[in-house]
Amino acid sequence: xxxxxxxxxxxxxxxxxxxxxxxxxxxxxxxxxxxxxxxxxxxxxxxxxxxxxxxxxxxxxxxxxxxxxxxxxxxxxxxxxxxxxxxxxxxxxxxxxxxxxxxxxxxxxxxxxxxxxxxxxxxxxxxxxxxxxxxxxxxxxxxxxxxxxxxxxxxxxxxxxxxxxxxxxxxxxxxxxxxxxxxxxxx
Amino acid sequence: xxxxxxxxxxxxxxxxxxxxxxxxxxxxxxxxxxxxxxxxxxxxxxxxxxxxxxxxxxxxxxxxxxxxxxxxxxxxxxxxxxxxxxxxxxxxxxxxxxxxxxxxxxxxxxxxxxxxxxxxxxxxxxxxxxxxxxxxxxxxxxxxxxxxxxxxxxxxxxxxxxxxxxxxxxxxxxxxxxxxxxxxxxxxxxxxxxxxxxxxxxxxxxxxxxxxxxxxxxxxxxxxxxxxxxxxxxxxxxxxxxxxxxxxxxxxxxxxxxxxxxxxxxxxxxxxxxxxxxxxxxxxxxxxxxxxxxxxxxxxxxxxxxxxxxxxxxxxxxxxxxxxxxxxxxxxxxxxxxxxxxxxxxxxxxxxxxxxxxxxx
Numbered sequence: 001x002x003x004x005x006x007x008x009x010x011x012x013x014x015x016x017x018x019x020x021x022x023x024x025x026x027x028x029x030x031x032x033x034x035x036x037x038x039x040x041x042x043x044x045x046x047x048x049x050x051x052x053x054x055x056x057x058x059x060x061x062x063x064x065x066x067x068x069x070x071x072x073x074x075x076x077x078x079x080x081x082x083x084x085x086x087x088x089x090x091x092x093x094x095x096x097x098x099x100x101x102x103x104x105x106x107x108x109x110x111x112x113x114x115x116x117x118x119x120x121x122x123x124x125x126x127x128x129x130x131x132x133x134x135x136x137x138x139x140x141x142x143x144x145x146x147x148x149x150x151x152x153x154x155x156x157x158x159x160x161x162x163x164x165x166x167x168x169x170x171x172x173x174x175x176x177x178x179x180x181x182x183x184x185x186x187x
Numbered sequence: 188x189x190x191x192x193x194x195x196x197x198x199x200x201x202x203x204x205x206x207x208x209x210x211x212x213x214x215x216x217x218x219x220x221x222x223x224x225x226x227x228x229x230x231x232x233x234x235x236x237x238x239x240x241x242x243x244x245x246x247x248x249x250x251x252x253x254x255x256x257x258x259x260x261x262x263x264x265x266x267x268x269x270x271x272x273x274x275x276x277x278x279x280x281x282x283x284x285x286x287x288x289x290x291x292x293x294x295x296x297x298x299x300x301x302x303x304x305x306x307x308x309x310x311x312x313x314x315x316x317x318x319x320x321x322x323x324x325x326x327x328x329x330x331x332x333x334x335x336x337x338x339x340x341x342x343x344x345x346x347x348x349x350x351x352x353x354x355x356x357x358x359x360x361x362x363x364x365x366x367x368x369x370x371x372x373x374x375x376x377x378x379x380x381x382x383x384x385x386x387x388x389x390x391x392x393x394x395x396x397x398x399x400x401x402x403x404x405x406x407x408x409x410x411x412x413x414x415x416x417x418x419x420x421x422x423x424x425x426x427x428x429x430x431x432x433x434x435x436x437x438x439x440x441x442x443x444x445x446x447x448x449x450x451x452x453x454x455x456x457x458x459x460x461x462x463x464x465x466x467x468x469x470x471x472x473x474x475x476x477x478x479x480x481x482x483x484x485x486x487x488x489x490x491x492x493x494x495x496x497x498x499x500x501x502x503x504x505x506x507x508x509x510x511x512x513x514x515x516x517x518x519x520x521x522x523x524x525x526x527x528x529x530x531x532x533x534x535x536x537x538x539x540x541x542x543x544x545x546x547x548x
Contacts, residue, residue: 077303078415082491090524093412095537108304108412111543112524118516131303148516154523 054139059124062115062158063138063173067105070162073134074155076110080126080135088119089126105132113155117142140175196269198222198245199279211264211275212243216454223454224277225287225316227294227401228353229265232456236358237265240351241290242316246283249274261286284320291321297332297376298402299348307403309416309488312455313351337381339369340388341536342408342467343397347379350404356380356396363460364390380404391430394466398449398457409467410438410446411537417488419445422497424475431462436481437472443532444470450481470532 019025045052054060065073076093094111096104103109120142126135145151161169191206198215199222205214213231216223224245229237237243243265247258252272261283264275277283295317302308334347357370357380369388372381388396397405419438426433438446447466449457469475480497483489505511519527531538 075303076412077308078418079303082415082417082488087492090522092524092531092543093414093538094543095412095539097539097541100540106301106304111538111540114522114524116518116522149521152518152521 056139058139059122059127059137060140061117061138061142062120062126062153063136064113064155064159065134065136066160066162069102070164071101071103071105072109072159073105073132074110074113075104075106075108075132075134076113077131079129079131083125083129084120085123085125086119086121088116088121090114090116110155113158115153115158117151117153118148192271194269194271194273196271196273196275198275199277205269207269207271209269210237211245211247211262211267211269211273212237214269215245215264215275215277219453221278224264225312225320226265226454227312227316227351228355230355230358230399230456231454233355233358233399234362236353236355238263240294240353242287242294242320244283244286244290246276246280247273248276248280287320288322291317292325292327294351295321295325296327297348298351299331301349305346305349305403306406306411306416307349307400311403312401332376334379337379339405342394342463343388344406344408344411345380346404346406347381349402350380351402352378352380353401355399355401356405359396359399360388360390360393363392363395391462391464392460394463395449395457395460397466398451401455407446407448407466408536409470413531413534413538414440414445417491419489420493420495421481421483421489423450423478423481425478426465426469426475428462428465431465432459433461433465434459435461435465435475437475437477439472442472443530444472444475445532 067073076091078091081087081089081091090112091110091114092112093108096107096109122137124137127137142151161173163170191208193204194207194209195202195204196211196214197203198211198218201218201222203214203218205217212224212226212229224243226237227240227242229240229243241263243263244261245264245267247262247267249255250258250273251270254270255272264277294313298313302311302314305311308314332348337345337347339345352371354371360369369381371378373379394407397407400406416438419440421436421438424435424437426435434450436448436450437444438448447461447469449459449461452458477497480495483495529542531542534542
């Protein structure tokens, strides 16, 4: 049979020599390789004590953004739901009342907005489709949980805290003063 | 009537024979496809429409057999009638393409970029025109024209900022209903569609002005912000209506009727005018006899993410395993969207925060 690459080798099926049948040299050789790795830099991180730094283009948990005045940017235009290949996003829109102008940026807003994190594949299409800069994928994972129902994220779970009224929460959400521990461990 | 002679006209190298007195646009539509120029103001069902938006400009490279000189300027094809032996260039002419891009830029000068909010998005003729013929950016640097809010009754929402002044709605109101209740007031940049003294439009066919509007200037208030058109499934349906033909398109999501519109042909023109009762009052599937799924262009966003047939696939899993499967998660128990006791389609006007608060308990 013609081989696909020239790297293939035929298995040697000749009977073992006396030294080979002792197995000891092979065991010593194998242990040597194992021992060598004790003195190498580990390739893994001890998560969650050590956290890997995220790449700036990492696509994690969704964040719903607010504008400079702290109003919700989302207008429930449905483009994220349309772009979503996993059909994870659903929403219901409502009209803004005159007294709600400080809450919502446009005259229409998302009264209900849900992302099913069990369906979401974190492809970032929603972020790309959004014409209002309202949805972003952040540099965090979706926290694990025991119950499936905890993975239906409502608007309140994803909305970024208002930077004018909830300053502390907002700073925390930005996560700037929480450095990834990996750099502290290895540098 | 005297015998009308047939004229031969060649549009983009395709020859078609049409009776004398036909406009170039109608002749091009007879050929169909990309050759038919786009229209924003012309509406074949309305007398006197056309000639205002200039999107249907074509180049006449040969006037007629007797006078073969080309016409010096681009002609509005909706208002120019064909001559025998006329040769017309539409998509094969660079001049037309350039002029059309300019026209789109002019139409968009004062048009707000609020497609994410606008209910017309997805079926908007100006959106299509901008995508097909427009340029990527605008050179306009000034304040866009705005208007004080004006109410045309509780069923029709007027957004004057989005209006491109095509006059279709004015003509519909004039020709379909006996009494003209609204029109264009003021001139030039201040021109606006309005009704004097905030009169309500209460003719029983006035809802058709929503369908003829090429942009989102006139929209259905009973559908306002309820859903996006591309999440809805258009179904051709009919009912026994004493005032109109009763042949409509209902826009469903599941079993909820979100919107009722007239049926539209391939040029986006209404086939049969429908009455206000059919349009605004009949928001239940049981009110209608569903015939078929409306044909939608393959390239339309309305075609996205849905199966275009009426059959609901049968759930076979219970039969095969002999019992109801145990669900790990019934999404309806957790999800707050599309709750069972909140039917947005049943709310009179647009939903607001009160609708969402009351129903939560």
